[in-house]
Amino acid sequence: MSDTHSQLAFVRTEMLAQKEPPAKDKGAVKWVRTNLFSSWSNTILTLVAFYVIVKLIVSAGPWFANGLWDTNSLSECRAILDGARGACFSVLSERWQQLLFGIAYPSDQYWRPTLAFVIMLVAAAPVLFVKLPRILLVVTGLFPFVAYWLLWGGTFLTPLVSLIGVIAGYYAFKNVERFGFVLGLGAGVIVAAIVWKIGGALTASMDDVLALRAVASRDMGGYMLNMMLGVVCISLSLPIGIMLALGRQSHMPIIKGISVVFIEFIRGVPLITLLFVASVVLAYFFPPETNMDLILRVIIMITMFSSAYIAEVIRGGLAALPKGQYEAADSLGLDYAQAMRLIILPQALKISIPGIVNVAVGLFKDTTLVSVISMFDLVGMIRGPILASTEWNGVYWELYGFAALLFFVTCYSISQYSQWLERQLRTDHR
Amino acid sequence: MCSSQPLLVTFREAIMTAYTDPPKESFQLSQLIHDTRYRSYTFQFIALVLLLAGVGYLLSNLFENLRNAGLSISYGFLGQPAGYDINQTLIDYTNQDTHMRASVVGVLNTLLVAFLGCITATILGVFAGVGRLSKNWLVAKLMSVYVEAFRNVPVLIWILIISTIVTIMPSPRAFKGETPDAEMLFGMVAFTNRGVYIPKPVWNEGSAVVVAVFVLSVIGMFAYRAYAKKLLFNTGKLLPMGWPSLVILFVPAVLAFFVMGRPIGIDIPKLGGFNFTGGIDLQRPLIALWLALSIYTGAFIAENVRAGIQAISRGQTEAAASLGLRPGRIMSLVILPQALRVIIPPVISQYLNLTKNSSLAIAVGYMDLTGTLGGITLNQTGRAIECVLLLMLFYLIISLSISAIMNAYNNRVKLKER
């Protein structure tokens, strides 16, 4: 042992202190080298990308920096800027109310849609995040009625009566359900209708109990209209979509045929043609003595549109369930309604949620198309009254930029949620 | 135990008898509801009756309303002169032609912008999709910004914004004068806010020969490549692919071009009067819509491409690398063929979306079918129901054909399992 020791000239007895990595392999330099300049092709790409970014900043920077917020018209902006490049954001500070709420919503009532929006966030939370306390679902259940009252105004009794009708119908359904799902459904509907009828008659004379100022549907506009159309149509289309999806999966040829024709027809035509139907054709299909609001006709058409897309998403979810689930439900002796309600749909809907969210985002974006049929939604407000006014005639970037930003913030947060949910639902380990 | 034995036997007997001798029960009406064998008929019958009643109700309303208003459904207007002009037409059209022909012009314009849009959207989408997975941080982030910005803002707003951007390009007037503010690219292509003017080939006598030679060269090139591939598989001998293909493709055509005395010329757009004249004129609405649709749809295709590439497990890349394939070959021979199967179906449905979104042409003044039949024709004739019905029918046919193609493709590439 000691021999070997003595034969060697030098033996290190303690560890050397660790050396710093070479300068090019640590910290920011390493990051830049590996992420930006790892090869000559990468270097070129980096330079091109850098050029694009600089170009954008140089051209848009002064425009933002010189932006004016407190003039009264575009010509004033031009006079103040005196030839310099600069934005005229005053159009936003002067017209933001119209952009958000439309031209005709009474300005002292803006708190109502705002409050409805906040309640909507609370109501949506327990649906979107399973971990939140279930008691919040009460808010979700009450939301449609409260929101209706807040947005349209009038007496609180109207939504109250419809709420009582729904609850009564639900109890009727629960009690009759053991005689059969269909019978239960029928009983529920009839009881609800009776309650509505009686309630309507009782409250007919009490117009000012807890009354808010009534606002007609066609007075709603701006971003609020986009939101309303999006939320209302998506919520209405969910049950219809589920029924269509089940219909398409059904073994009954007539039911299946009806569902397939409906879905393929709606998915085959652009939304804008359906909106043309709403604006120029649909009125002819209602009885001569009724006269339906444009907004209601639009809601009908958009709901049909989105329910076809949602049906396809849910069909995907139904098809993705292992066959064993269907067989297991059958072998338990459950009938069709029970099997679907207790076994199949809960699972199928769960895996369809990301798809449904995507459809919802797409539909929400598509609500801007109503501007083409002379409704004053956010885009319609810009293209119609604001650009037509003498003061703001000629302001484009600021308005379109604002619209794009509003939609981006909303849709991006929803799609981030959807991606988060997808990660939550993913059960395979990649 | 013992006592259960006879019971089991009787049960089995009961089943046997049930199999051999089904009970001849008389049909009762209540079976229509309680017996699952008949219940489905009841349901379907009810559904059918409800459907027919609903349709009948709506139609009777329609006819009553039309009668009250003194109107009638008639397609006669299609045969009458349209009376308006269309700026971008693929077939000859004057304002004396019929509404029918104006609609056909619209159909072709829809197909044109959809076709162009699909091509550029695919190119953009593939670049952005691959770019988002790039190891280059800046490029990946830039592509993410592009994809997210376009996916999360309505296409209508993008069309309006891009149309405004196109509007601030130089006007043809800027090309005028001694020291013009704008110049033509290579002296041939003019980008203006009225559209893009590009040179137009002029086919003189003898040009047919040149074209024929070129077509033959293309066939020849594919034949050569097929031969080289076969040789590689059979003998392992690797023939050069790149430069011989190029030679076969171009040399004969260029020779023929000079031999025939340069029969193909180009017509370069020139500034004359108010506008550029000569060349091919791609009008501003077409350019704006084309750009907007391809950039918007490109963002969606980028996501499909990214998802498709990510769906291929890393093991495939590693396995290919361990076989000694170069990175480029790994992509083209291993990853892409597998990824394409995942990518193509959603991309085709994006094409379908693009075609349907092209109906927003109405916002930029491009005269597609929605602009002609569903726009000016509808305005001028007031035949709303007829026009909207025809419009929907057209889009329906397009969509169903694209879905048919998609189904055929899906069946072809379906993994042959089990």
Added chain:
Amino acid sequence: MKKSVFLGALTVAGLTAGAAAAGTLDDVKARGKLNCGVTTGLVGFAAPDANGEWQGFDVAICRAVAAATLGDPKAVEFVPTTGKTRFTALASGEIDVLARNTTWTFSRDTDLKFDFIGINYYDGQGFMVPKSLGVTSAKELDGATVCIQTGTTTELNLADFFRTNNITYTPVPIETNAEAQPLYLEGACDVYTTDASGLAATRAAFENPGEHVILPEIISKEPLGPLVRHGDNEWGDIVSFTFYALVAAEEYGITSANVEEMAAGTENPEINRILGTEGDLGAMIGLDNAWAKNAIAAVGNYGEIFAKNIGEETPVGLARGLNAQWKDGGLMYAPPFR
């Protein structure tokens, strides 16, 4: 039962039901509001201001009709319509009157089954070009790119004009006036064409209105007027004579300022009949006798409406021209009120 459920659900969703088959006047009275179709925004004719109040020349007609029938000029629901949706909106009963600078043509009156109740503005299609082009006549526009506001008779007139003069052009159809402007200003088209009144209104909004000229050619007759459904003649009469009362008021010097005073009775029997102090004209059209007085008090006479919304003092800056009273050499001529 089923129907009431259906209707109940719809009521919750905000259905407004009215009867279109009965007389329009009864509907309007029952509803308490007049539904009036207007443009989505054309300065001077119909556009909401910063407070969301609709203002303009066409809007005044709607308000006058509301004042005559309901006694309240504010009792109007303005329904914005596009060139595409306006006729269906009227035919289907969604609106009672369409006052959306719509040209009176043969086929609209007959084939589409509407009744034009009068002409509130005599217009004609004109051209606007930048001065720098040096064009002085529309016949020099061979090869020009022309921006057209669609949805009116504009496209057809334009096609006819260029065809008869045997010159060519490139049409650029644009949906709204607001979208046509940047195209014209940035030089994406050489010429902007629409009704001459619209051109004046558009030019007024430019940064440098002086750099643009309106060419002398007026290539079409554009009698613009409000219209109602064909078949309900009582309603047509009401709208028609409300409008003519405004025209006659200008002729006889009745203004919104002095209408109360004159309603107390004047020497002129025609004025007395219009204002309902003599005769029973209101009852003949199913209104009360103060109908015309209410209308004039609400919006002023024709001349006042013109001056307030599109006259020379306003940014739109239109001269009366053809729209002057017949006594001043114009075409405004109200039938006698007796």
